[in-house]
Amino acid sequence: MPRQPAPPRPLKTPGSEVTASGASVQQAPLDPQPAKARRARAPRAKPNALALDTVDSSYLQTLMGYNARRAALSIIELFLERLAPYGLKPVDFSVMSTIGHNPGVTSRQLCATLNLLPPNLVGLIQSLESRGLIERKPHPHDGRAVGLHATPKGQALMVQAERTATELEIEKTAKLTPAQRKTLLALLQKIYL
Amino acid sequence: MPRQPAPPRPLKTPGSEVTASGASVQQAPLDPQPAKARRARAPRAKPNALALDTVDSSYLQTLMGYNARRAALSIIELFLERLAPYGLKPVDFSVMSTIGHNPGVTSRQLCATLNLLPPNLVGLIQSLESRGLIERKPHPHDGRAVGLHATPKGQALMVQAERTATELEIEKTAKLTPAQRKTLLALLQKIYL
DNA sequence: TATTGTTATACTCTATAACTATA
DNA sequence: TATAGTTATAGAGTATAACAATA
Numbered sequence: 001m002p003r004q005p006a007p008p009r010p011l012k013t014p015g016s017e018v019t020a021s022g023a024s025v026q027q028a029p030l031d032p033q034p035a036k037a038r039r040a041r042a043p044r045a046k047p048n049a050l051a052l053d054t055v056d057s058s059y060l061q062t063l064m065g066y067n068a069r070r071a072a073l074s075i076i077e078l079f080l081e082r083l084a085p086y087g088l089k090p091v092d093f094s095v096m097s098t099i100g101h102n103p104g105v106t107s108r109q110l111c112a113t114l115n116l117l118p119p120n121l122v123g124l125i126q127s128l129e130s131r132g133l134i135e136r137k138p139h140p141h142d143g144r145a146v147g148l149h150a151t152p153k154g155q156a157l158m159v160q161a162e163r164t165a166t167e168l169e170i171e172k173t174a175k176l177t178p179a180q181r182k183t184l185l186a187l188l189q190k191i192y193l
Numbered sequence: 194m195p196r197q198p199a200p201p202r203p204l205k206t207p208g209s210e211v212t213a214s215g216a217s218v219q220q221a222p223l224d225p226q227p228a229k230a231r232r233a234r235a236p237r238a239k240p241n242a243l244a245l246d247t248v249d250s251s252y253l254q255t256l257m258g259y260n261a262r263r264a265a266l267s268i269i270e271l272f273l274e275r276l277a278p279y280g281l282k283p284v285d286f287s288v289m290s291t292i293g294h295n296p297g298v299t300s301r302q303l304c305a306t307l308n309l310l311p312p313n314l315v316g317l318i319q320s321l322e323s324r325g326l327i328e329r330k331p332h333p334h335d336g337r338a339v340g341l342h343a344t345p346k347g348q349a350l351m352v353q354a355e356r357t358a359t360e361l362e363i364e365k366t367a368k369l370t371p372a373q374r375k376t377l378l379a380l381l382q383k384i385y386l
Numbered sequence: 387t388a389t390t391g392t393t394a395t396a397c398t399c400t401a402t403a404a405c406t407a408t409a
Numbered sequence: 410t411a412t413a414g415t416t417a418t419a420g421a422g423t424a425t426a427a428c429a430a431t432a
Contacts, residue, residue: 055306065268067381074385075258113248144408144413175383187377188260190368192267337390
Protein backbone atom coordinates (compact mmCIF):
# COMPACT_ATOMS: atom_id res chain seq x y z
CA MET A 1 0.00 0.00 0.00
CA PRO A 2 2.38 2.64 -1.13
CA ARG A 3 1.07 6.07 -0.39
CA GLN A 4 2.35 8.38 -3.05
CA PRO A 5 3.55 11.89 -2.33
CA ALA A 6 0.90 13.28 -4.66
CA PRO A 7 1.43 11.96 -8.17
CA PRO A 8 -1.15 12.62 -10.85
CA ARG A 9 -2.03 9.23 -12.25
CA PRO A 10 -1.70 9.24 -16.02
CA LEU A 11 -3.47 5.91 -16.17
CA LYS A 12 -6.12 5.99 -18.78
CA THR A 13 -9.53 4.54 -18.14
CA PRO A 14 -10.21 1.88 -20.72
CA GLY A 15 -13.62 1.77 -22.31
CA SER A 16 -13.91 -1.68 -20.79
CA GLU A 17 -15.33 -3.03 -23.95
CA VAL A 18 -16.08 -6.48 -22.71
CA THR A 19 -18.49 -8.97 -24.05
CA ALA A 20 -18.98 -12.59 -23.31
CA SER A 21 -21.03 -15.46 -24.53
CA GLY A 22 -21.80 -18.65 -22.74
CA ALA A 23 -24.26 -21.17 -21.55
CA SER A 24 -26.50 -21.33 -18.57
CA VAL A 25 -26.36 -18.20 -16.49
CA GLN A 26 -27.24 -14.59 -17.06
CA GLN A 27 -24.68 -11.95 -16.46
CA ALA A 28 -24.01 -8.45 -15.36
CA PRO A 29 -23.55 -5.57 -17.77
CA LEU A 30 -20.00 -4.52 -17.94
CA ASP A 31 -20.29 -1.10 -19.41
CA PRO A 32 -22.81 1.10 -17.62
CA GLN A 33 -21.14 4.19 -19.07
CA PRO A 34 -22.21 5.02 -22.62
CA ALA A 35 -19.43 3.25 -24.51
CA LYS A 36 -16.98 6.07 -24.85
CA ALA A 37 -14.79 6.46 -27.90
CA ARG A 38 -13.08 3.13 -27.60
CA ARG A 39 -9.40 3.12 -28.32
CA ALA A 40 -8.22 -0.04 -29.98
CA ARG A 41 -6.54 -2.21 -27.39
CA ALA A 42 -3.09 -3.13 -28.62
CA PRO A 43 -2.67 -6.92 -28.38
CA ARG A 44 1.06 -6.74 -29.10
CA ALA A 45 1.43 -3.02 -29.58
CA LYS A 46 4.49 -1.36 -31.01
CA PRO A 47 6.19 0.87 -28.46
CA ASN A 48 5.11 4.44 -27.84
CA ALA A 49 6.93 6.72 -30.25
CA LEU A 50 8.37 8.38 -27.19
CA ALA A 51 6.85 8.32 -23.76
CA LEU A 52 6.49 12.06 -23.36
CA ASP A 53 3.27 12.47 -21.47
CA THR A 54 1.17 9.34 -21.29
CA VAL A 55 2.46 5.91 -20.41
CA ASP A 56 1.08 2.83 -22.12
CA SER A 57 0.50 -0.06 -19.75
CA SER A 58 -1.90 -1.98 -21.93
CA TYR A 59 0.17 -5.14 -21.84
CA LEU A 60 0.32 -5.29 -18.06
CA GLN A 61 -3.41 -4.74 -18.01
CA THR A 62 -3.88 -8.04 -19.80
CA LEU A 63 -2.26 -9.87 -16.88
CA MET A 64 -4.51 -11.20 -14.14
CA GLY A 65 -1.73 -11.12 -11.56
CA TYR A 66 -1.04 -7.46 -12.20
CA ASN A 67 -4.68 -6.41 -12.10
CA ALA A 68 -5.51 -8.53 -9.06
CA ARG A 69 -2.53 -7.14 -7.16
CA ARG A 70 -3.32 -3.55 -8.07
CA ALA A 71 -6.95 -3.96 -7.10
CA ALA A 72 -6.03 -5.68 -3.83
CA LEU A 73 -3.52 -2.99 -2.88
CA SER A 74 -6.01 -0.29 -3.71
CA ILE A 75 -8.55 -1.80 -1.35
CA ILE A 76 -6.02 -2.61 1.34
CA GLU A 77 -4.83 0.99 1.36
CA LEU A 78 -8.26 2.16 2.47
CA PHE A 79 -8.63 -0.88 4.72
CA LEU A 80 -5.56 0.16 6.69
CA GLU A 81 -6.95 3.62 7.28
CA ARG A 82 -10.43 2.57 8.30
CA LEU A 83 -9.45 -0.39 10.44
CA ALA A 84 -6.60 1.40 12.21
CA PRO A 85 -8.92 2.55 15.02
CA TYR A 86 -9.53 -1.11 15.79
CA GLY A 87 -5.82 -1.87 15.84
CA LEU A 88 -6.31 -4.42 13.10
CA LYS A 89 -4.31 -4.88 9.93
CA PRO A 90 -5.52 -7.14 7.12
CA VAL A 91 -3.99 -10.32 8.49
CA ASP A 92 -5.06 -9.57 12.07
CA PHE A 93 -8.53 -9.01 10.75
CA SER A 94 -8.60 -12.26 8.78
CA VAL A 95 -7.35 -14.20 11.79
CA MET A 96 -9.79 -12.60 14.22
CA SER A 97 -12.66 -13.06 11.81
CA THR A 98 -11.83 -16.71 11.24
CA ILE A 99 -11.50 -17.35 14.96
CA GLY A 100 -14.77 -15.55 15.56
CA HIS A 101 -16.61 -17.67 13.03
CA ASN A 102 -14.82 -20.88 14.07
CA PRO A 103 -14.52 -21.12 17.84
CA GLY A 104 -11.81 -23.55 18.86
CA VAL A 105 -9.94 -23.35 15.60
CA THR A 106 -6.22 -24.16 15.87
CA SER A 107 -3.20 -22.25 14.64
CA ARG A 108 -2.53 -25.01 12.20
CA GLN A 109 -6.00 -24.65 10.71
CA LEU A 110 -5.65 -20.90 10.49
CA CYS A 111 -2.40 -21.28 8.58
CA ALA A 112 -3.94 -23.70 6.12
CA THR A 113 -7.07 -21.64 5.62
CA LEU A 114 -5.44 -18.23 5.30
CA ASN A 115 -2.21 -19.40 3.69
CA LEU A 116 0.03 -18.17 6.48
CA LEU A 117 3.24 -19.63 7.84
CA PRO A 118 3.18 -20.90 11.44
CA PRO A 119 6.12 -18.82 12.70
CA ASN A 120 4.45 -15.65 11.49
CA LEU A 121 1.26 -16.47 13.29
CA VAL A 122 2.83 -16.88 16.71
CA GLY A 123 3.44 -13.24 17.49
CA LEU A 124 0.14 -12.28 16.01
CA ILE A 125 -1.78 -14.68 18.25
CA GLN A 126 0.16 -13.57 21.31
CA SER A 127 -0.64 -9.97 20.52
CA LEU A 128 -4.34 -10.64 20.13
CA GLU A 129 -4.31 -12.61 23.37
CA SER A 130 -2.50 -9.91 25.34
CA ARG A 131 -5.08 -7.42 24.10
CA GLY A 132 -7.78 -9.62 25.54
CA LEU A 133 -9.40 -10.30 22.19
CA ILE A 134 -8.88 -14.06 22.13
CA GLU A 135 -8.40 -16.90 24.57
CA ARG A 136 -6.44 -20.12 24.26
CA LYS A 137 -8.09 -23.25 25.57
CA PRO A 138 -6.78 -26.82 25.54
CA HIS A 139 -7.91 -28.81 22.54
CA PRO A 140 -10.45 -31.53 23.41
CA HIS A 141 -8.87 -34.34 21.39
CA ASP A 142 -5.27 -33.29 20.73
CA GLY A 143 -2.93 -32.43 23.56
CA ARG A 144 -0.51 -30.66 21.26
CA ALA A 145 -3.02 -28.29 19.76
CA VAL A 146 -4.60 -25.22 21.29
CA GLY A 147 -8.12 -24.06 20.53
CA LEU A 148 -8.55 -20.36 19.87
CA HIS A 149 -11.67 -18.52 20.98
CA ALA A 150 -12.76 -14.92 20.69
CA THR A 151 -13.51 -13.26 24.02
CA PRO A 152 -16.69 -11.19 24.42
CA LYS A 153 -14.47 -8.15 23.96
CA GLY A 154 -13.02 -9.65 20.79
CA GLN A 155 -16.47 -10.55 19.51
CA ALA A 156 -17.76 -7.04 20.11
CA LEU A 157 -14.74 -5.57 18.35
CA MET A 158 -15.19 -7.80 15.34
CA VAL A 159 -18.86 -6.97 14.92
CA GLN A 160 -17.80 -3.38 14.44
CA ALA A 161 -14.69 -4.21 12.44
CA GLU A 162 -16.52 -6.46 10.00
CA ARG A 163 -19.18 -3.83 9.52
CA THR A 164 -16.51 -1.24 8.79
CA ALA A 165 -14.72 -3.57 6.39
CA THR A 166 -17.85 -4.38 4.48
CA GLU A 167 -18.75 -0.70 4.18
CA LEU A 168 -15.30 0.26 2.94
CA GLU A 169 -15.40 -2.49 0.37
CA ILE A 170 -18.69 -1.29 -1.00
CA GLU A 171 -17.19 2.16 -1.35
CA LYS A 172 -14.14 0.84 -3.14
CA THR A 173 -16.27 -1.17 -5.54
CA ALA A 174 -18.71 1.67 -6.13
CA LYS A 175 -18.14 1.51 -9.89
CA LEU A 176 -19.50 -2.04 -9.90
CA THR A 177 -23.12 -3.03 -9.84
CA PRO A 178 -24.06 -5.54 -7.15
CA ALA A 179 -24.28 -8.17 -9.87
CA GLN A 180 -20.83 -7.35 -11.15
CA ARG A 181 -19.48 -7.43 -7.63
CA LYS A 182 -20.90 -10.89 -7.12
CA THR A 183 -19.48 -12.01 -10.44
CA LEU A 184 -16.05 -10.66 -9.57
CA LEU A 185 -15.94 -12.47 -6.22
CA ALA A 186 -16.89 -15.77 -7.82
CA LEU A 187 -14.36 -15.44 -10.63
CA LEU A 188 -11.53 -14.57 -8.25
CA GLN A 189 -12.31 -17.64 -6.18
CA LYS A 190 -12.03 -19.74 -9.28
CA ILE A 191 -8.39 -18.71 -9.44
CA TYR A 192 -7.13 -19.34 -5.92
CA LEU A 193 -9.48 -21.99 -4.55
CA MET B 194 3.67 -16.05 -1.78
CA PRO B 195 3.97 -18.23 1.24
CA ARG B 196 4.94 -21.73 0.24
CA GLN B 197 3.44 -24.06 2.79
CA PRO B 198 5.26 -27.09 4.16
CA ALA B 199 2.58 -29.34 2.71
CA PRO B 200 -0.77 -28.49 4.24
CA PRO B 201 -3.93 -30.05 2.88
CA ARG B 202 -6.19 -27.10 2.09
CA PRO B 203 -9.54 -27.58 3.77
CA LEU B 204 -10.92 -24.75 1.66
CA LYS B 205 -14.22 -25.72 0.25
CA THR B 206 -15.07 -24.97 -3.34
CA PRO B 207 -18.21 -22.87 -3.34
CA GLY B 208 -20.90 -23.71 -5.82
CA SER B 209 -20.26 -20.24 -7.19
CA GLU B 210 -23.92 -19.64 -7.50
CA VAL B 211 -23.74 -16.35 -9.26
CA THR B 212 -26.34 -14.63 -11.26
CA ALA B 213 -26.56 -11.14 -12.55
CA SER B 214 -28.96 -8.94 -14.32
CA GLY B 215 -28.26 -5.77 -16.15
CA ALA B 216 -28.54 -3.71 -19.22
CA SER B 217 -26.65 -3.59 -22.43
CA VAL B 218 -23.98 -6.26 -22.66
CA GLN B 219 -24.01 -10.03 -22.78
CA GLN B 220 -22.00 -11.98 -20.32
CA ALA B 221 -20.06 -15.11 -19.58
CA PRO B 222 -21.58 -18.12 -17.83
CA LEU B 223 -20.34 -18.41 -14.32
CA ASP B 224 -21.19 -21.96 -13.49
CA PRO B 225 -19.93 -24.49 -16.01
CA GLN B 226 -20.19 -27.25 -13.39
CA PRO B 227 -23.69 -28.66 -12.97
CA ALA B 228 -24.82 -26.57 -10.03
CA LYS B 229 -23.82 -28.83 -7.18
CA ALA B 230 -25.84 -29.11 -4.02
CA ARG B 231 -25.55 -25.49 -3.10
CA ARG B 232 -24.96 -24.78 0.56
CA ALA B 233 -26.73 -21.71 1.76
CA ARG B 234 -24.20 -18.90 1.96
CA ALA B 235 -24.34 -17.47 5.45
CA PRO B 236 -24.74 -13.69 5.22
CA ARG B 237 -24.08 -13.28 8.94
CA ALA B 238 -23.69 -16.91 9.89
CA LYS B 239 -23.60 -18.14 13.44
CA PRO B 240 -20.25 -19.61 14.35
CA ASN B 241 -19.31 -23.20 13.64
CA ALA B 242 -20.48 -25.36 16.53
CA LEU B 243 -16.81 -26.23 16.98
CA ALA B 244 -14.19 -25.99 14.32
CA LEU B 245 -13.13 -29.61 14.42
CA ASP B 246 -12.38 -30.44 10.84
CA THR B 247 -13.51 -27.83 8.35
CA VAL B 248 -13.02 -24.11 8.71
CA ASP B 249 -15.68 -21.67 7.59
CA SER B 250 -14.31 -18.66 5.79
CA SER B 251 -17.50 -17.62 4.08
CA TYR B 252 -17.41 -14.12 5.49
CA LEU B 253 -13.91 -13.37 4.24
CA GLN B 254 -14.96 -14.70 0.87
CA THR B 255 -17.46 -11.86 0.59
CA LEU B 256 -14.62 -9.33 0.78
CA MET B 257 -13.11 -8.13 -2.48
CA GLY B 258 -9.81 -7.24 -0.85
CA TYR B 259 -9.41 -10.72 0.57
CA ASN B 260 -10.26 -12.49 -2.67
CA ALA B 261 -8.18 -10.18 -4.85
CA ARG B 262 -5.18 -10.60 -2.58
CA ARG B 263 -5.50 -14.39 -2.44
CA ALA B 264 -5.87 -14.60 -6.20
CA ALA B 265 -2.94 -12.27 -6.78
CA LEU B 266 -0.67 -14.21 -4.41
CA SER B 267 -1.68 -17.46 -6.01
CA ILE B 268 -0.65 -16.18 -9.43
CA ILE B 269 2.49 -14.46 -8.17
CA GLU B 270 3.64 -17.70 -6.55
CA LEU B 271 3.80 -19.38 -9.96
CA PHE B 272 5.11 -16.20 -11.53
CA LEU B 273 8.14 -16.25 -9.26
CA GLU B 274 8.96 -19.81 -10.26
CA ARG B 275 8.54 -19.37 -13.97
CA LEU B 276 10.22 -15.98 -14.27
CA ALA B 277 13.16 -16.87 -12.01
CA PRO B 278 15.22 -18.04 -15.00
CA TYR B 279 14.97 -14.51 -16.38
CA GLY B 280 16.06 -12.99 -13.08
CA LEU B 281 12.83 -11.04 -12.91
CA LYS B 282 10.48 -10.64 -10.01
CA PRO B 283 7.03 -9.13 -10.44
CA VAL B 284 8.11 -5.53 -9.98
CA ASP B 285 11.21 -5.95 -12.14
CA PHE B 286 8.98 -7.42 -14.78
CA SER B 287 6.46 -4.58 -14.62
CA VAL B 288 9.23 -2.00 -14.83
CA MET B 289 11.02 -3.70 -17.72
CA SER B 290 7.77 -4.23 -19.58
CA THR B 291 6.73 -0.61 -19.14
CA ILE B 292 10.13 0.64 -20.28
CA GLY B 293 10.00 -1.69 -23.26
CA HIS B 294 6.62 -0.42 -24.34
CA ASN B 295 7.47 3.21 -23.53
CA PRO B 296 11.01 4.05 -24.66
CA GLY B 297 12.31 7.13 -22.88
CA VAL B 298 9.95 6.84 -19.93
CA THR B 299 11.25 8.46 -16.74
CA SER B 300 11.52 7.07 -13.23
CA ARG B 301 8.90 9.53 -12.13
CA GLN B 302 6.49 8.23 -14.75
CA LEU B 303 7.19 4.64 -13.79
CA CYS B 304 6.41 5.43 -10.17
CA ALA B 305 3.13 7.07 -11.06
CA THR B 306 2.09 4.34 -13.47
CA LEU B 307 3.05 1.34 -11.34
CA ASN B 308 2.37 2.91 -7.96
CA LEU B 309 5.93 2.63 -6.72
CA LEU B 310 7.94 4.94 -4.48
CA PRO B 311 10.95 6.68 -6.02
CA PRO B 312 13.52 5.50 -3.45
CA ASN B 313 12.54 1.89 -4.06
CA LEU B 314 12.96 2.26 -7.78
CA VAL B 315 16.54 3.50 -7.64
CA GLY B 316 18.22 0.22 -6.80
CA LEU B 317 15.97 -1.62 -9.16
CA ILE B 318 16.90 0.62 -12.10
CA GLN B 319 20.59 0.39 -11.24
CA SER B 320 20.36 -3.38 -11.16
CA LEU B 321 18.65 -3.57 -14.54
CA GLU B 322 21.23 -1.19 -15.98
CA SER B 323 24.19 -3.11 -14.61
CA ARG B 324 22.73 -6.25 -16.17
CA GLY B 325 22.73 -4.50 -19.51
CA LEU B 326 18.97 -4.69 -19.89
CA ILE B 327 18.29 -0.95 -19.96
CA GLU B 328 20.10 2.27 -20.81
CA ARG B 329 19.75 5.75 -19.34
CA LYS B 330 19.78 8.62 -21.80
CA PRO B 331 19.40 12.34 -21.14
CA HIS B 332 15.85 13.56 -21.40
CA PRO B 333 15.23 15.79 -24.45
CA HIS B 334 13.29 18.53 -22.70
CA ASP B 335 14.04 18.17 -18.99
CA GLY B 336 17.58 18.30 -17.70
CA ARG B 337 16.64 16.77 -14.38
CA ALA B 338 14.97 13.70 -15.80
CA VAL B 339 16.55 10.63 -17.35
CA GLY B 340 14.94 8.65 -20.15
CA LEU B 341 14.97 4.88 -19.76
CA HIS B 342 15.37 2.61 -22.76
CA ALA B 343 15.52 -1.15 -23.14
CA THR B 344 18.68 -2.42 -24.78
CA PRO B 345 18.45 -5.04 -27.55
CA LYS B 346 19.40 -7.57 -24.89
CA GLY B 347 16.64 -6.26 -22.65
CA GLN B 348 14.14 -6.33 -25.49
CA ALA B 349 15.00 -9.90 -26.38
CA LEU B 350 14.68 -10.94 -22.76
CA MET B 351 11.29 -9.32 -22.42
CA VAL B 352 9.88 -10.96 -25.52
CA GLN B 353 10.54 -14.29 -23.85
CA ALA B 354 9.54 -13.11 -20.39
CA GLU B 355 6.22 -11.69 -21.52
CA ARG B 356 5.47 -14.86 -23.42
CA THR B 357 6.21 -16.91 -20.32
CA ALA B 358 4.09 -14.63 -18.15
CA THR B 359 1.14 -14.80 -20.48
CA GLU B 360 1.35 -18.59 -20.65
CA LEU B 361 1.53 -18.96 -16.88
CA GLU B 362 -1.46 -16.70 -16.46
CA ILE B 363 -3.53 -18.76 -18.83
CA GLU B 364 -2.61 -21.83 -16.82
CA LYS B 365 -3.57 -20.18 -13.55
CA THR B 366 -6.90 -19.05 -14.95
CA ALA B 367 -7.64 -22.39 -16.56
CA LYS B 368 -10.94 -22.68 -14.72
CA LEU B 369 -12.14 -19.55 -16.47
CA THR B 370 -13.49 -19.35 -19.97
CA PRO B 371 -11.86 -16.71 -22.20
CA ALA B 372 -14.98 -14.62 -21.81
CA GLN B 373 -14.86 -14.88 -18.03
CA ARG B 374 -11.19 -13.99 -18.08
CA LYS B 375 -11.90 -10.87 -20.08
CA THR B 376 -14.74 -9.97 -17.74
CA LEU B 377 -12.54 -10.43 -14.70
CA LEU B 378 -9.81 -8.16 -16.05
CA ALA B 379 -12.29 -5.41 -16.85
CA LEU B 380 -13.97 -5.61 -13.46
CA LEU B 381 -10.68 -5.50 -11.57
CA GLN B 382 -9.67 -2.40 -13.47
CA LYS B 383 -12.88 -0.75 -12.41
CA ILE B 384 -11.62 -1.00 -8.85
CA TYR B 385 -8.11 0.40 -9.06
CA LEU B 386 -8.17 2.67 -12.09
C1' DT C 387 9.40 27.44 -5.06
C1' DA C 388 8.58 22.88 -7.18
C1' DT C 389 10.23 18.64 -9.15
C1' DT C 390 13.62 14.67 -10.50
C1' DG C 391 16.50 11.62 -8.83
C1' DT C 392 19.03 10.05 -5.03
C1' DT C 393 20.91 8.50 -0.19
C1' DA C 394 20.27 6.66 4.14
C1' DT C 395 17.46 4.33 7.01
C1' DA C 396 13.65 2.27 9.54
C1' DC C 397 9.91 -0.67 9.62
C1' DT C 398 7.08 -4.42 8.18
C1' DC C 399 6.29 -8.68 5.92
C1' DT C 400 7.62 -13.15 4.61
C1' DA C 401 10.56 -17.23 4.69
C1' DT C 402 13.76 -20.98 6.59
C1' DA C 403 15.90 -23.90 9.99
C1' DA C 404 15.70 -26.00 14.15
C1' DC C 405 13.85 -27.06 18.63
C1' DT C 406 9.92 -29.18 22.24
C1' DA C 407 6.12 -31.72 23.36
C1' DT C 408 2.70 -34.47 22.18
C1' DA C 409 0.65 -38.10 19.03
C1' DT D 410 8.03 -41.05 12.78
C1' DA D 411 4.90 -37.21 12.17
C1' DT D 412 2.53 -33.09 13.71
C1' DA D 413 1.41 -28.55 16.62
C1' DG D 414 3.43 -24.90 18.31
C1' DT D 415 7.42 -22.22 19.08
C1' DT D 416 12.10 -19.63 18.71
C1' DA D 417 15.48 -17.19 16.31
C1' DT D 418 16.79 -15.07 12.37
C1' DA D 419 17.45 -13.81 7.62
C1' DG D 420 15.77 -11.59 3.67
C1' DA D 421 12.62 -9.02 0.85
C1' DG D 422 9.44 -5.41 0.52
C1' DT D 423 7.80 -0.86 1.70
C1' DA D 424 7.98 3.51 4.09
C1' DT D 425 9.78 8.42 5.52
C1' DA D 426 13.03 12.29 5.74
C1' DA D 427 16.36 14.89 3.68
C1' DC D 428 19.53 16.37 0.11
C1' DA D 429 21.60 18.06 -4.73
C1' DA D 430 20.64 19.42 -9.29
C1' DT D 431 17.52 21.41 -12.41
C1' DA D 432 13.20 23.75 -13.72
